Amino acid sequence: MTGRSVIVGAGIAGAMTALALQEDCVLVCAGALGSLSSSRLAQGGVAAAIGPGDDAAQHLNDTLAAGDGLCDAAAAGAILSQAPAAVARLESLGVRFDRGPDGAHALGLEAAHGQNRILHVAGDGTGADIMRALTQALRRAAHVTIIEHAELVRLHVREGRIAGVLLRRPSGPLTLATGRLVLATGGVGGLFPATTNPLGNTGRGLALAARAGALIRDAEFVQFHPTALDCTLDPLPLVSEAVRGEGAVLIDDAGMRFMSGIAGRELAPRDVVARAIQRRIAAGARVFLDARPALGRHFATRFPGIDALCRAQGIDPAQEPIPVRPAAHYHMGGIAVDAEGRSSLPGLWAVGEVAATGLHGANRLASNSLLEGAVCGPRVAASLERAAREAPPAPAHTELPPPDPALPQVRAILGRALMLEREGGALAGAVLHLRRLAPRSDAAAAALMIAAGALARRESRGAHCRTDYPATLPAASTLSTYAQAMGSAEADPLALSA
Numbered sequence: 001m002t003g004r005s006v007i008v009g010a011g012i013a014g015a016m017t018a019l020a021l022q023e024d025c026v027l028v029c030a031g032a033l034g035s036l037s038s039s040r041l042a043q044g045g046v047a048a049a050i051g052p053g054d055d056a057a058q059h060l061n062d063t064l065a066a067g068d069g070l071c072d073a074a075a076a077g078a079i080l081s082q083a084p085a086a087v088a089r090l091e092s093l094g095v096r097f098d099r100g101p102d103g104a105h106a107l108g109l110e111a112a113h114g115q116n117r118i119l120h121v122a123g124d125g126t127g128a129d130i131m132r133a134l135t136q137a138l139r140r141a142a143h144v145t146i147i148e149h150a151e152l153v154r155l156h157v158r159e160g161r162i163a164g165v166l167l168r169r170p171s172g173p174l175t176l177a178t179g180r181l182v183l184a185t186g187g188v189g190g191l192f193p194a195t196t197n198p199l200g201n202t203g204r205g206l207a208l209a210a211r212a213g214a215l216i217r218d219a220e221f222v223q224f225h226p227t228a229l230d231c232t233l234d235p236l237p238l239v240s241e242a243v244r245g246e247g248a249v250l251i252d253d254a255g256m257r258f259m260s261g262i263a264g265r266e267l268a269p270r271d272v273v274a275r276a277i278q279r280r281i282a283a284g285a286r287v288f289l290d291a292r293p294a295l296g297r298h299f300a301t302r303f304p305g306i307d308a309l310c311r312a313q314g315i316d317p318a319q320e321p322i323p324v325r326p327a328a329h330y331h332m333g334g335i336a337v338d339a340e341g342r343s344s345l346p347g348l349w350a351v352g353e354v355a356a357t358g359l360h361g362a363n364r365l366a367s368n369s370l371l372e373g374a375v376c377g378p379r380v381a382a383s384l385e386r387a388a389r390e391a392p393p394a395p396a397h398t399e400l401p402p403p404d405p406a407l408p409q410v411r412a413i414l415g416r417a418l419m420l421e422r423e424g425g426a427l428a429g430a431v432l433h434l435r436r437l438a439p440r441s442d443a444a445a446a447a448l449m450i451a452a453g454a455l456a457r458r459e460s461r462g463a464h465c466r467t468d469y470p471a472t473l474p475a476a477s478t479l480s481t482y483a484q485a486m487g488s489a490e491a492d493p494l495a496l497s498a
């Protein structure tokens, strides 16, 4: 396997990269193929401007508006214009997007989209069907060697280039030598006390890339989904934005429709809705999503998966309002990459939620992320094929680090300082605490990148809201390094060399 491209992560981004490659590669994932990914949980769907009266320019306008000044318009336009081709590619791989009686795609509406442009499968089963189809395609793909139940724990870097990876498997360590590594490890929701993400999505890929010297872009921007189901499960089940798209309204326990005076109401940008809900909760209220007037007994037909999630918690959405609260959901920031997915570290590519392409800016437009994985995976594959195929010598260092001890502490720190509303004093305390934990904890290192970015960004924009700096400054993306976040120019001892 030495010298082949290695792709770590088998959600939509890693799977689409591996499937598009025309040469042998290795695909690594933490659990069984198709499991433990945000991709599998996605309900709402895939955004694509394919309906009558819609086009890529309108999709781009909505994306830029949601991104609140921090999108890279050229990068975003290039990705969004590929949406119809990505949808066709997914269908050719076996994804069965819902269609209406006339045979045309059924297109849903989500917050901050000016048009109905959300393709879905079985109502709210989009991610599950995509991962079913991609997993089957991967099992058939002779060029993909799949290593399941293998956790990436270290990057090997030699003379400033990627030289390989160290994996933890149930049978022990495994080292793969490669000069072409793709991180497709997903988001950071597992670092927060309330999240919709699989709990294993703790930003390990981001942390390892940062430790190895890769530039990280706008790490402070974390999107909170306004309507996770308010229950005791961890992670929290999601009640998709598409439910509000179908007309469900937000009320508090006094029955007040508190979004009615806010522009966009229930379909305002996610950060606006999430903060409005959080403020009601902070004021002592409970918040509910009432789908009875809009959907009533049709709820179970339109949203069978969400209906089942609610019923498992003793709630019948046709008869009663659904209790909801915000939860960490999506990371807009990430490993800074160019149009081919190349990071600043030679030999390292990143794709999907772990990467920052410039599509999402300060706030992701709903359903643009599955699309990003589907479009950018094949681009990364083409870039890998163009890159030099040097086979570095096998890295000598194979000692596994101990399991990360600090995750519960990290979740508590972020719960205090890095939620929907942030303040300088709490952020400074979080940074100091995380700096002490980061040398022994990748969770703390990922959290430190978020906290240090949030402390440095003295403005409010998109998903980043500073109570002490409510104004918005002239728009500027930030590229940062792990050494800067640690407050030191020294290299990190865990950024291993071979």
Ligand SMILES: Cc1cc2nc3c(=O)[nH]c(=O)nc-3n(C[C@H](O)[C@H](O)[C@H](O)COP(=O)(O)OP(=O)(O)OC[C@H]3O[C@@H](n4cnc5c(N)ncnc54)[C@H](O)[C@@H]3O)c2cc1C
Residues within 6 Å of the ligand: 008, 009, 010, 011, 012, 013, 014, 028, 029, 030, 031, 035, 036, 037, 038, 039, 040, 041, 042, 043, 044, 045, 046, 047, 126, 127, 150, 151, 152, 153, 184, 185, 186, 187, 196, 197, 198, 200, 201, 204, 205, 238, 329, 330, 351, 352, 353, 354, 366, 367, 368, 369, 370, 371, 373
């Ligand atoms: C509940 C929910 C609903 C969503 N709904 C939508 C939606 O409707 N539309 C939309 O566009 N987006 C949606 N999103 C966001 C979207 O699902 C994700 O942004 C997208 O799926 C990310 O894909 P990915 O391939 O980058 O990461 P993931 O799908 O999260 O995959 C990450 C992969 O990396 C692996 N991994 C992680 N760390 C390691 C490690 N250290 N070692 C080895 N493997 C590792 C994981 O096991 C997994 O295989 C939703 C997210 C959630 C959580």
